[in-house]
Amino acid sequence: MINLSYATFQTEFNALVADEWSCLFDLNHEKLNLKNRNTATKKFQTIIESVFILSNSKGFQAMTMRDLSQQSGVSMGGLYKYFSNKTQIAAMIHGALVHMAEICLNNTETRDQDPIFELNELLARHIYLSERLKKWFYFVFMESKCLDKQLKExxxxxxxxxxxxxxxRINAANDQGLSQCSNPDFVAAMLKVMLQEWYLKPWKYQQKNISADQYVANLLFSAYQLLGVKS
Amino acid sequence: MINLSYATFQTEFNALVADEWSCLFDLNHEKLNLKNRNTATKKFQTIIESVFILSNSKGFQAMTMRDLSQQSGVSMGGLYKYFSNKTQIAAMIHGALVHMAEICLNNTETRDQDPIFELNELLARHIYLSERLKKWFYFVFMESKCLDKQLKExxxxxxxxxxxxxxxRINAANDQGLSQCSNPDFVAAMLKVMLQEWYLKPWKYQQKNISADQYVANLLFSAYQLLGVKS
DNA sequence: CAAAAACGAATGAATGTTCGCTTTTTTTGT
DNA sequence: ACAAAAAAAGCGAACATTCATTCGTTTTTG
Incomplete structure (x- = not known):
């Protein structure tokens, strides 16, 4: 039915955005006067991964710059070469994620096909993206409060x-007689929540040893039931 | 099918726990040496409602005691009569919510009935409880990081x-031949997420003018589909 | 008039940020 | 090919600010 797996998605992702750390460099190196792409990219990785660890355990606001310095092994003064202040860390992460998501989700060359197929594709693609950038999605969901209004919007x-x-897509499927869904608004909201579940409770599915592909299979099966897709 | 509405739940709630502020008083007045139940209950209300407003907009960690003093209209020193330190505010809120939830959700005298009926009852009851204590549930979900390990567990x-x-309940329904659900674990997880949606995105349903009762109706309908309940 | 509640300036600790300095890397001139 | 010089990256103690918390006093309540 749908020929997309996490493995194929990953090669597609690598081709489109290379990796998250160089994306961070590309979007910010000018304002920060960072010259050497290679070293800066590595430093971004160690710093932002430390941010994820600390904000995961105590929250971004409770994380102090001393915490971050210790966790990342970068000195106080060294850190400030990679952002101009604490709130900008969150802004950089949000900005880069929005950028990467736009690239990956708008990459659906498959337009005006079967709406059911397109729905499957969209759901699968979102799960795979949030699997690849799990920490990023979680951070954005939990810490969106410390953003300025513009980014929040x-x-x-x-x-x-x-x-x-x-x-x-649900309405299109209904119109074409492919499905009979009596509450499209509600079902759309529920599908969205089911997407969020994957990155909000990663420990749950790690524990049960459920892969992204398995989750997608279950999700699509449930979507068929909620939509009332005719077999 | 199920004779429970938000209106009937509320009278039940009022009978069981009176209201959230006096619950807060009952659980904490001893350690804090609060004598006058009436004034203390009112103060708890103004203080905790202010906490919800501030932590909703900027997060609990970012809220300062000066913020809280200004928002609530209670002086710096006055606040500390109602908790011993900042982290205890969060602990009190969490403790009271767990207490109230236990009272309300374990109040299912209807045991060993039809498992489908019991599932309906549980789902509906949870939505109604989280409707009544929307702010509380949202706070607990977003700010559980600033708790000590014991409460977090x-x-x-x-x-x-x-x-x-x-x-x-899903497995019981399957065993009794009332439903045919091929992925009970997944469906249970999805139902739980659908419960959370109601208090995590309250603005969404306020905007669309959807009441708790309407949400429950949609939720139960979807549950039937996911369970494959035989009609 | 006691006892309880409320006040708000004062205190000390902790936090984000800066800046003069050192080390490492890159560029340049021969 | 190599050293000298310039540029970039990294360091951490010092600074000003802000925060949670306290406590001596005043106000309110029963």
Whole structure:
């Protein structure tokens, strides 16, 4: 039915955005006057991974710069070569994630096909993206409060766009007689929540040894039931 | 099918725990040496409601005691009559919510009935409880990081108990031939997420003018589909 | 008039950020 | 090919600010 697995998605991802750390470099090196791409990319990785560890355990606001310095092994002064202040760390992470998500999710050359197929594709692609960038998605969900209004609105808008797209596909399927869904708005909202579950409770599925591919299979099966897809 | 509405739940709630502020008083007045129940209950309300407002907009960690003093209209020194330190505010809120949830959700005298009916009852009851204590549930979900391990484990345990109960009812329905659900674990997890959606994105349903009762109706309908309940 | 509740300036600890300095890397001139 | 010089990256103690918390006093309540 759908020929996309996490493995194939990953090669696609690598081709489109290379990796998250160089993306971070590309978006910020100018303002920060960072010259050497190679060393800066590595430093971004160690710093941001430390941010994820600390904000995961105590929250971004509770993380101090001393914590971050110790966890990353980079000195106080050294850190400030990679961001201009603490709140900008969160802004950089959010900005880079929005950038990467736009690249990966708008990459659906498959337009005007079977709406059910497109829905499957969208759901699968989102799970795979949030699997690849699990820490990033979790951070953005939990710490979106410490953003300025502009970025916050950009996040909200991209979320609503996602839900609207889901709803659009459901309605199209209904119109074409492929499904009979009596509450499309509710189902679209539920599908979105089922996508979020994957990155909000990663420990749960690690514990049960459930892979992204298995989760997608279950998700698509449930989507068929909620949509009332005719077999 | 199920004779429980938000209105009837509320009278039941009022009978069981009176209201959240006096619950807060009952659980904490001894350690804090609060004598006058009436004034203390009112103060708890103004203080904790202010905590919810501030932590909603900037997060609990970012909220300062000066913020809280200004928002609530209670002086710096006055605040400390109602908790011994900042982290204890979060602990008190969590403790009271767990207490209230235990009272309300274990109040299912209807045991060993039709498992489908019991599932309906549990789902509906949880939505109604989280509707009544929306702010509380949201706070606990977002700010559980600033708790000591003991309380955090208590929260985790009660969450897992909820999911286990859902799973249990699904399996029972399958065994009795009332449903045919091929992935009970996944469906239990999804139902739990659908419960969380109600208090994590309250603005969404306020905007669309969807009441708790309407949400429950949609939720139960979807549950039937996911379970494959035979009509 | 006691006892309880409320006040808010004062205190000390902790936090984000800076800056003069050292080390490492890159570029340049021969 | 190599050293000298310039540029970039890294360091951490010092600074000003902000925060949670306290305590002597005043106000309110029963």
């Amino acid at each position: 950009k996040i909200m808008a991209s979320e609503q766009y996602m839900e609207a797209t889901l709803l659009n | 208590k929260i985790m345990a009660s969450e897992q108990y909820m999911e286990a109960t859902l799973l249990n």
